[in-house]
Amino acid sequence: MTDAKTNRPLVRLDRISKHFGEGETRVDALRNVSLDVYPGQVVALLGPSGSGKTTLLNVIGCILDPSSGSMELDGEAVIEDGQWLRPNLRRLRLDKIGFIFQFHNLIPFLDATDNVALVLQLAGAEAATARARAVELLDYLEVGHRRSAMPAKLSGGEAQRVAIARALANRPRIILADEPTAALDSKRAGIVMDLLRKVAVEQDAAIIAVTHDEKIFDRFDSIFSLRDGRLEMEERGDDQREPDVFQCSKSVS
């Protein structure tokens, strides 16, 4: 919460634009998108197909070059005037960003513990340390009893919890989720969103999720929608949740 109090966002987008093609075939996927997301916030990105939400998630996830604009992640400038400032974006992702996927994307030949431990080992942790931390995370997400199960043997909810544990393994402060509840029923979707909120609050993380799942809209602090590449803030009825902490700003030019 410290960063929120010092008004320092974990994700800061400044006039990010992205277009594909040129001339008559040019498509503007993002148009001058600016967004600040603070620690502890759980933010939703909505929008119809082709509105640019996946493009925005890819830019924040450091897997797509923007055409212009600047971006800061966890206080570090990573894009300036459309140019990456760090050469090794994979290391940047490993250190700063956790990803949660629509279909969990667990590695099918690793058990639950090793799926989580893999990320830690990629970051340089010893095998024993990585496994200990993985077990700790699985217990934290209440799926420790399935630590030896292969992904194919896990239920949808269990697999998504393991995926969340993997996303948290390196203690990233930015978590990007792509339709995290799309493959779950409403009960399990609610549990997953509660877990993400718990993570955001307890680990001072910012969570940005692309979703179409109306039944979980009330679990977000802020909801933004993208229309033709422009970011707009949706009206919400329950902004009373910890309003002093979940400050979220947006600007659209």
Place this chain on the structure above:
Amino acid sequence: MNLAYRDIRHNLGRFLLTCIGLGLLLGVVLAMIGIYRGLVVEALTIARAPAIDLWVVEANTRGPFAEASRIPGDLREAVARIAGVSAAGSITYQTVETEHRSGKLRLYVIGYEPTRPGGPPQVIAGREIARSHYEMVADRSTGLTLGERINLGRNVFTVVGLTHHQVNSGGDPAVYITLPDAQKLQFDLAPPAARVQLARGASGSSRDIVNAVVARLQPNASPDAVAETVRRWKHLAAITQEGQELILTRSLVDRARRQIGLFTSLLLVVSAVIIALIIYTMTMEKLKQIATLKLIGAPDRTIIGMIVQQALALGLIGFAIGATLIANIKDYFPRRVVLEPDNVLILGLIVFAVCLFSSGLGVRAALRVDPATALGG
């Protein structure tokens, strides 16, 4: 954490089945190499059997294997007297088909003088020919056993000894009999035909004809110098052992050798393509996982390591299966399959190189995967 090992362990049955399939394919390649080598070895076997240095044959021929050669048998004494020659022997070769155990048996009959060069190189069972007539030493692959009697022409021969690996370039097993028996077998006519010859007045021609006289030289004698001495007589040709082997490999079995060699090369190319496809397909099936690995921050070396290690494991296990298979069944082939350690080693290196190259294709595909494909359905 070794991702290649974990993936293999997870899909062990499928991986092993793929290895077995590849092993069978590599086994066929090894068998073809063995058949190719066997053809060359068999072509040289009969020529190497007498362990001699010089072949004296009919003038202007490259006999007795590549071309027909007929010379008088008593030339042996003249050859034996040439300076540098330590021993000489007359020899005949003929192919005979006979009835045996209610079936046809095709034999390559070698007639030789038992106390002179030209006999079987090694008798592995029984003894050498001791009597002047109607004894034979047979190659084990004829199926004949010691003491067994067999008809050749109008006479019955007894098997007194067995040798092994003695076949001609066509794969027919060899039997050794005495020179007089071989000449009788070659020139004796059936009674009606003999009567016709007698009526024509052609019965008086000499039957002491041989196909070649073979000579063993003294240690300090030069085969080329002795050959030159023989050629000076003008009505004879002389071929050194080295020259004879060259004729056999370059002329006699050259087309068959090239045919098998070309087929083996094609098989090797097909194997390489199949290995490449297997490894490429294995990689393509994992593209979503590779995209996920890249997205969560796995460096390229982790992904490359996984693909290359799996490719090498596939090649190594497949090759081991193929080599073990052929080593165990090669003696059941109708013709000789010769697998030299260097052939196996070279094929192993080729498989290693193919796996490495094939994994390169997979690695190329993996490195081009956009990590963004891990997102979305």
